Amino acid sequence: MLAKRIIPCLDIKNGRTVKGVNFENLADAGDPVYLAEKYYNEGADELVLLDISATLEGRETFIEVVRNVAKAIAIPFTVGGGIISVDQAERLIKAGADKISINTAAIQKPELIGKMAYAFGRQCVVVAIDTMLTDKGWEVVSHAGTKRTGIKALEWAKTCEILGAGEILLTSHTSDGTREGFAVDITRKISQSISIPVIASGGAGLPEHFAEVLTTGMADAALAAGVFHYGILSIPQVKKYLQSRNIEVRY
Helix, strand or coil, rough: CCEEEEEEEEEEECCCCEEEEEEHHHHHEEEEHHHHHHHHCCCCCEEHHHHHHHHHHHHHHHHHHHHHHHHHCHHHCECCCCCCCHHHHHHHCCCCCEEEEECCCHCCCCCCHHHHHHHCCCCCCCEEEEEEEEEEEEEEEEEECCEEHHHHHHHHHHHHHCCCEEEEEEEECCCCCCCCCHHHHHHHHHHHHCCCCEEEECCCCHHHHHHHHHHCCCCCEEECCCHCCCCCCCHHHHHHHHHCCCCEECC
């Protein structure tokens, strides 16, 4: 069995790391390059950087952040946020990103998944799925969680794999920022139904939450933001706990 991965996530807005609850009420959480280097030194297995600035200036600022992060760390990192074309993805890979994450663009233009897999290899293509528990079950939401799509998360994950995705980043909008635990049920259903890795995201608050989603939830990796940014948990603390539960992690 492959070792489970612990992945800090940095949401970047205008060159700064931010964090909110249910994707709202964003607060400054620090310099992204400083945090990336800190997490690298603490034993993070990978990083995810998400650009949540919609303006052109935000995009240029973000590319500079990607370049600086690439210089500061020696672990793989995924970059996403507002990427709608192979050309945009190529610029970010040239700036140092190892993988590209697409979300709303994949819903609007599913063929983009295959185009990116052809251009960079499917191991570089991460499809981010934001899901919300609604009256229809676990439904995919888009545009940073503001629009319901009517698409079932499980079916969309299967489709993404068929189209060429190399990994799924599954974020529970319902759990995001609550620190009450990951959405273990939908994570398990998706992990059981596809053969590519699943990263669980949204709701981390305790070391036990990581253990639960990596075992019962069958996730290959667990991602968190606020608990790491604000020092509520540390990566070594989480890994030590997982090891105590006989869950294999890298040191």
